[in-house]
Amino acid sequence: MQVFSTFEHSTYLELAITAIEKIGIQKNNILAVPLMNRVEERRLFDTLHRADGISLFDKGAAIGTAFSVIGASIGFVLEWGPIFWGVIGGATGFIIGFMIDYIFYKVIHKRKRLKRGKYSEVVLIINCPNDLVEKVEQLLWDHLALGVAKLEA
Numbered sequence: 533m534q535v536f537s538t539f540e541h542s543t544y545l546e547l548a549i550t551a552i553e554k555i556g557i558q559k560n561n562i563l564a565v566p567l568m569n570r571v572e573e574r575r576l577f578d579t580l581h582r583a584d585g586i587s588l589f590d591k592g593a594a595i596g597t598a599f600s601v602i603g604a605s606i607g608f609v610l611e612w613g614p615i616f617w618g619v620i621g622g623a624t625g626f627i628i629g630f631m632i633d634y635i636f637y638k639v640i641h642k643r644k645r646l647k648r649g650k651y652s653e654v655v656l657i658i659n660c661p662n663d664l665v666e667k668v669e670q671l672l673w674d675h676l677a678l679g680v681a682k683l684e685a
Contacts, residue, residue, distance in 0.1 A: 533665050533684050534657060537677040541566065541653040548675035552658060555667055561659040569653070588637070592629030599625025 539545040549562060603621020607614035656677075660668050665682060672680050 533662050533682060534659055535665060535668050535672070535680065535682055537656045537658075537672045537680045539654045539656060539675075539677055542676075544676045545654055545656065548656070548672055548677070551671045551675065552668055555664060555671070557658060557660050557664065557668070563657040565655045565657070567653055567655060588630055588633045590629075591633045592626040595629035595632075596622045596624075596626035599628075 537548075539548070545564070549564065552562060553559060600618045600622030603624075604614040604618030606621075607617030610617055656672070658668055669680055669682065
């Protein structure tokens with residue numbers, strides 16, 4: 533049976549590996565794989581094949597619609613007429629909404645994306661006999677594993 537767990541890169545990981553070796557599991561049945569963390573900045577514009585759920589279009593469309601209605605209403609009194617002022621208001625509203633979202637996600641949301649809490653940095657894979665699975669799982673939890681899973685072979 534295989535036991536998978538994730539850890540922060542700390543001394544608890546080394547202590548867990550040592551404790552697992554002490555209960556009779558050999559070194560060649562333990563695999564620790566460090567994870568590479570994302571270093572590149574997330575892209576704000578979605579493509580056809582990749583979308584992350586963040587939309588810069590929504591607020592711009594809503595504010596653009598409101599400004600176009602206001603511009604068309606006021607345009608009946610102004611010289612260029614309601615159509616031109618509706619288009620001008622819609623474009624202005626869209627740009628304002630787009631800039632609000634852009635600044636929000638680029639500046640404010642960037643601060644929130646800083647690492648807070650605990651993140652998995654190492655995956656530990658252990659091949660062990662079925663009679664030691666519960667003991668190994670308890671050792672991993674005792675040594676502050678962030679997550680544990682079992683897989684039958």
